[in-house]
Amino acid sequence: xxMSELLGERYKEKPADCSIESHAxxxxxxxxxxxxxxxxxxxxxxxxxxxxxxxxxxxxxxxIDGQEVLFPxxxxxxxxxxxxRFTSVxxxxxxxxxxxxxxxxxxxxxxxxxxxxxxxxxxxYAKYPFMIYQLQTKFRDEPRARGGLIRVREFTMKxxxxxxTTQADLETYYARCYVAYERIxxxxxxxxxxxxxxxxxxxxxxxxxxFMLLTAIGEDTLAICDNCDFKANIEACASVVDNSAxxxxxxxxxxxxxxxxxxxxxxxxxQKPCNATCKAVVYQRNADESYVIAxxxxxxxxxxxxxxxxxxxxxxxxxxxxxxxxxxxxxGPMGLDTKKITVLFDRSLExxxxxxxxxxxxxxxxxxxxxxxxxxMVSYVDVARATPGGICPVCGKxxxxxxxxxxxxxxxxxxxxxxxSMSMQYLDENGTLQYPIxxxxxxxxxxxxxxxxxxxxxxxxxxxxxTIAPWEAQICVLRADQEEPKRVxxxxxxxxxxxxxxxxxxxxxxxxxxxxxxxxxxxxxxxLTVSPRNLADGMIELTTRDKRIKKxxxxxxxxxxxxxxxxxxxxxxxxx
RNA sequence: CGGGGUGUAGCGCAGUUUGGUAGCGCGUUUGGUUCGGGACCAAAAGGUCGCAGGUUCAAAUCCUGUCACCCCGACCA
Numbered sequence: 343x344x345m346s347e348l349l350g351e352r353y354k355e356k357p358a359d360c361s362i363e364s365h366a367x368x369x370x371x372x373x374x375x376x377x378x379x380x381x382x383x384x385x386x387x388x389x390x391x392x393x394x395x396x397x398x399x400x401x402x403x404x405x406i407d408g409q410e411v412l413f414p415x416x417x418x419x420x421x422x423x424x425x426x427r428f429t430s431v432x433x434x435x436x437x438x439x440x441x442x443x444x445x446x447x448x449x450x451x452x453x454x455x456x457x458x459x460x461x462x463x464x465x466x467y468a469k470y471p472f473m474i475y476q477l478q479t480k481f482r483d484e485p486r487a488r489g490g491l492i493r494v495r496e497f498t499m500k501x502x503x504x505x506x507t508t509q510a511d512l513e514t515y516y517a518r519c520y521v522a523y524e525r526i527x528x529x530x531x532x533x534x535x536x537x538x539x540x541x542x543x544x545x546x547x548x549x550x551x552x553f554m555l556l557t558a559i560g561e562d563t564l565a566i567c568d569n570c571d572f573k574a575n576i577e578a579c580a581s582v583v584d585n586s587a588x589x590x591x592x593x594x595x596x597x598x599x600x601x602x603x604x605x606x607x608x609x610x611x612x613q614k615p616c617n618a619t620c621k622a623v624v625y626q627r628n629a630d631e632s633y634v635i636a637x638x639x640x641x642x643x644x645x646x647x648x649x650x651x652x653x654x655x656x657x658x659x660x661x662x663x664x665x666x667x668x669x670x671x672x673x674g675p676m677g678l679d680t681k682k683i684t685v686l687f688d689r690s691l692e693x694x695x696x697x698x699x700x701x702x703x704x705x706x707x708x709x710x711x712x713x714x715x716x717x718x719m720v721s722y723v724d725v726a727r728a729t730p731g732g733i734c735p736v737c738g739k740x741x742x743x744x745x746x747x748x749x750x751x752x753x754x755x756x757x758x759x760x761x762x763s764m765s766m767q768y769l770d771e772n773g774t775l776q777y778p779i780x781x782x783x784x785x786x787x788x789x790x791x792x793x794x795x796x797x798x799x800x801x802x803x804x805x806x807x808x809t810i811a812p813w814e815a816q817i818c819v820l821r822a823d824q825e826e827p828k829r830v831x832x833x834x835x836x837x838x839x840x841x842x843x844x845x846x847x848x849x850x851x852x853x854x855x856x857x858x859x860x861x862x863x864x865x866x867x868x869x870l871t872v873s874p875r876n877l878a879d880g881m882i883e884l885t886t887r888d889k890r891i892k893k894x895x896x897x898x899x900x901x902x903x904x905x906x907x908x909x910x911x912x913x914x915x916x917x918x
Numbered sequence: 919c920g921g922g923g924u925g926u927a928g929c930g931c932a933g934u935u936u937g938g939u940a941g942c943g944c945g946u947u948u949g950g951u952u953c954g955g956g957a958c959c960a961a962a963a964g965g966u967c968g969c970a971g972g973u974u975c976a977a978a979u980c981c982u983g984u985c986a987c988c989c990c991g992a993c994c995a
Contacts, residue, residue, distance in 0.1 A: 351928070351929080351945075351946095353929055353944090354944065354956055355943095356930085357929070358924085359987070359988045359989090361989070370929095379986085450995085482994085482995090484994065485993045486993070486994085488989080550995090658992080802955090821953065823953090852956090853952085853954090853956075856957095857954085857955085857956090858954075858955045859955065859956045862955090876954095883954095
């Protein structure tokens with residue numbers, strides 16, 4: 343490729359609507375152009391990066407016996423009605439009608455399509471196990487796209503679906519896929535990726551992992567134990583607390599607490615620590631606006647996703663009306679109408695012998711509240727958010743760290759949710775019909791590209807790993823208006839291409855500053871600078887974008903030096 | 919869906935308070951001088967000021983409505 347012919351501008355100034363670095367650099371470097379909120383066109387450099395990521399993914403999926411297919415983007419709603427997701431999924435699923443008035447959906451994920459294919463293709467146990475995958479456009483009408491390719495509405499995703507006759511076989515395959523994912527991220531040069539336990543959300547199923555790039559701009563919150571191997575999305579992290587210092591009992595006493603409506607105020611007023619109080623957090627079910635009150639230890643917070651999973655329904659923060667009988671600021675377990683209100687006790691309250699809690703009466707609290715003595719036996723739930731320094735649910739040490747991450751991939755053990763709802767069966771060895779069990783495995787291609795850029799850039803541009811760089815080498819010709827540098831640059835360009843090195847040459851007669859600045863935005867790992875200054879000594883300059891290597895090389899040895907460097911850079915990323 | 923912000927040339931912005939010929943920098947085109955980290959001089963092209971309605975002799979500017987985009991929150995495989 344020639345810079346003189348490359349489509350797309352490279353900008354000096356940071357676009358106004360870019361708030362994260364990878365977004366700004368990918369716009370400035372001419373990788374992407376926004377068409378709509380969360381919808382982007384990929385320009386040649388951007389497309390080359392994603393194509394290389396796709397190639398790596400294909401190789402690794404094929405290596406674990408995947409078979410590539412291509413499902414349609416537009417699917418009949420009937421399939422989604424079979425699985426139940428036509429109604430259970432919200433507005434992010436785009437629903438449309440064709441000219442005959444038939445309901446259609448834009449595929450946001452393809453479990454239904456996979457089962458539609460597999461239920462006819464795998465009616466005998468002898469076909470199992472198998473995995474099918476595709477690389478294809480997904481559309482999800484996200485409520486809030488942001489951050490360039492980090493969170494978009496239309497994107498390319500690798501999604502894979504495996505089918506098994508036993509849970510053990512699924513688990514074996516799941517482990518192979520886990521390893522394949524680690525290889526994919528390593529080969530793509532995404533260094534700081536970890537696998538965490540996750541909540542399976544609308545996908546259903548039990549065991550699932552998310553592959554997270556650790557970065558401050560990540561939208562997911564992770565709980566990581568510094569003492570053992572435990573790592574989880576905070577949504578899936580059990581909250582464990584130590585109440586061994588709170589064993590003294592007191593008599594239940596009604597005390598006036600005028601205008602003390604927050605935990606902090608009440609605790610200060612009564613001279614009690616916040617962790618000896620009982621906080622009420624009020625939600626309402628979306629379906630019927632009925633109230634759900636979760637009691638947690640006063641120093642903790644309720645995690646809505648965990649609450650949702652516990653309640654088994656969508657909920658939202660409550661609007662407390664006078665008719666509800668709920669006294670905002672003074673809510674306590676004693677005397678709540680449990681016929682109308684679902685009352686939950688978080689297990690952070692278990693074992694505390696004397697709590698401060700609301701009295702359900704304006705300006706009054708109780709002290710000395712003991713859940714089991716004063717309220718009765720309850721089954722505690724886990725709805726509190728894990729906290730920094732909190733106790734690891736696996737090793738029991740107070741060594742949880744909270745970090746942010748971007749989800750670049752996920753793997754799920756789905757079980758039989760889709761095969762049962764969509765009537766997919768096979769005949770086993772004994773001639774009886776069985777439901778197969780499934781796993782599914784996703785990777786967002788564009789998000790991975792943006793993640794690598796986010797993780798690997800400097801103030802001038804992306805520092806691409808050679809495996810996914812738009813070009814492996816870039817020839818910077820200074821004084822391309824002069825005969826000798828122009829000729830040497832062109833000869834090198836021809837030689838590199840012939841030798842199989844993906845090369846872009848800046849053959850424009852522009853100033854050195856422009857050449858170098860735009861080269862930095864292209865981010866090719868290997869750079870050859872051809873200039874009159876070096877040519878006077880018969881040399882060219884060989885550098886790497888990450889500045890690790892900078893040396894003079896005789897023109898005649900340049901090709902060999904590039905080939906050696908290319909092999910070295912690939913080897914660093916492709917080692918097992 | 920709530921809260922905040924912004925829409926003026928390909929990009930970054932001024933002009934809006936106080937209505938009066940549409941501006942600046944970068945980029946683009948042409949000619950010339952420069953030349954190892956976004957050079958300089960000269961000339962030129964490029965804009966229904968998001969859109970619709972209203973007020974007015976006159977609207978980028980004031981009023982009403984509407985759309986789009988960005989950020990925060992809700993939401994999210």
